[in-house]
Amino acid sequence: MRRIPTTAVAALGLLLAACSAKQPDTQSPPAPGGVTAQASSATSAHVMWGQAAESDGVTRYDVYRAGIRVKTVGATTTMVDIGGLKASTAYTFTVRALDAAGNASPPSSPVPVTLPAQVPDDHKAPTAPGSLRVRADGARAATLEWGAARDNVRVTSYDIYQGQSKIHTVGGNATAAHLTGLRPATVYTFTVRARDGADNASPPSPSADLTTGPAAGQGPSTEPTAFTATARTKDGERGVELAWTVPRTGGEVKEYQMYLDGRLTTTIAWGADAPQSRAAYRFVVQDKPGTRYAVKIRAQLPDGDWGTFSAERTVVVR
Template identity: 55%
Template sequence: MQRPLPPRLSAALGPLLALVLAACSTAGPEPGDVRPPAAPTGVTATAGSASTVHVMWSAATDDRAVTGYEVYREGRKVKDLPATTLMTDVTGLAPATPHRFAVRARDAAGNVSLPSATAAATTLPASTRDHTPPTAPKDLRAAPDGSRAATLRWTPARDDTGVTAYDVHQAGVRIHTVPGTATGARVTGLRPGTAYAFTVRARDAAENSSPDSGTVDLTTAPAPGAPPNTAPTGLTATAAKGGEITLTWTPPRTGAPVTHHELHLDGRFATTIVWGTEPPTGRATYTFPVTDPPGTRHTVTLRARLPDGTWGDFSAPRTVVVR
């Protein structure tokens, strides 16, 4: 026959017994994210000057999401970058010196991938007396490569000591670099059915950059089932002394007059252009003031209001410098 516990002992053990029973009946927490991302692929390294190397790679994959990348030189981490960045310049290097680079991907739980394959590059010999920039690349051409990439071609630039790299710019921002021996580049990571504007600059070993090439516009192929592109076309932007910028463009064909356009400056909404009379049927013109000091660079885009009241696609961007 089992004897009952004394009252004091029973009172003391009661809460403890309740905790034990609760722990046994409650399921443990779900395991956290312990799987690291895959190692980045397609890593390349290109010497751009006597002290810089341009490193690029393809996006890594993860069972949840890649949140950043780490760039290593000779096994030492030299850069921490967000997941949206797939290239970087490693600077401050010694001239005429070989270097080896690798990239690792990181996720939100702090898991880090294995290192990528190594890419090697040798910085160029130092040249302190070269102050002459290359000529601008000519005859820039662009063709869509599906809905998320584009292929660019150009005629080589000239330089008194030699072109070492070509930098591809989109809306005034460098997005790609290729060696000075290249006459073309494939740009990836674009959005379907989107208008882009590209320019190219040549660079020499002393980091002298050429003027921009001519601008080339390109619209990527739309996603399957997407409606036709509704972006304004042929946008030009010119600056006049005194802080005025004049835009000209051709409104999209929507089946009805386009009465409203939305102007974005440097990626932010600036104003809505509303015609006080009958909207133009051909080229449209709009002039607006800016208060920035001369030399300030702006990027301009437009989109039209469609007959159903929604806003259409953005035009290819244009860069303009305040005078």
């Protein structure tokens, strides 16, 4: 039998190792799409863009003003406020996506925005937008419409909030917005605030709830419905009273998780006498009057998973 020289074996091993080694990632993500820029006030702008596909491996976004990077945000963020700008000035913004290997996408298409003039000594906020209406556009989108706010000078923009988080901004002449990227069979609670050129923000509009449609093959939504939260003092003890309609989950619901300001606070549990139609729960508060809470709940399903959140309610301690 012919023997292969040792040096040849070593060379072959090195060749195989080189071939099998993982090649470095040098492919850049695609440029972000759907980039928009909106004047938020006389000294700030709001930049938004479309979410990258999961397969693109994007880990962060860089926002540029006239080619100079001014903000970096994580992969789950698709909007940012840029402050410290000059009134009555035109700006151009672009966005680039980056992956874990540091590969940067080409810049997005540039979007221009011109900020309004500064109004000196304007300390008066706009009125709250009125009559907020919302409708689902399928399982992942929604359209909001509201009554125009009034201001002593001019409304510059409207900020749309989902719960306590700002998720969208439109111009001051708009009274509607289209939202995308929502989750199927999910309850959302929206409000709108108006802003003027001096960055004075209005009180929130009345809230409006929306349940998006189910995805294909998805079962019915499992959120507690008709959810209310009321601050009330009882026997000298300040508290918040919750009430809701028990969701239909295919079995008895004995436990709920309660979230305050986005954080899990307690588990509400019943024994053998769990409510079947309408449920109620009261919790005591120690914070001073005027403290504001955002509260929501979700039910434990028969399989042990947690269902969809209820609408989020804001309540002020009395």
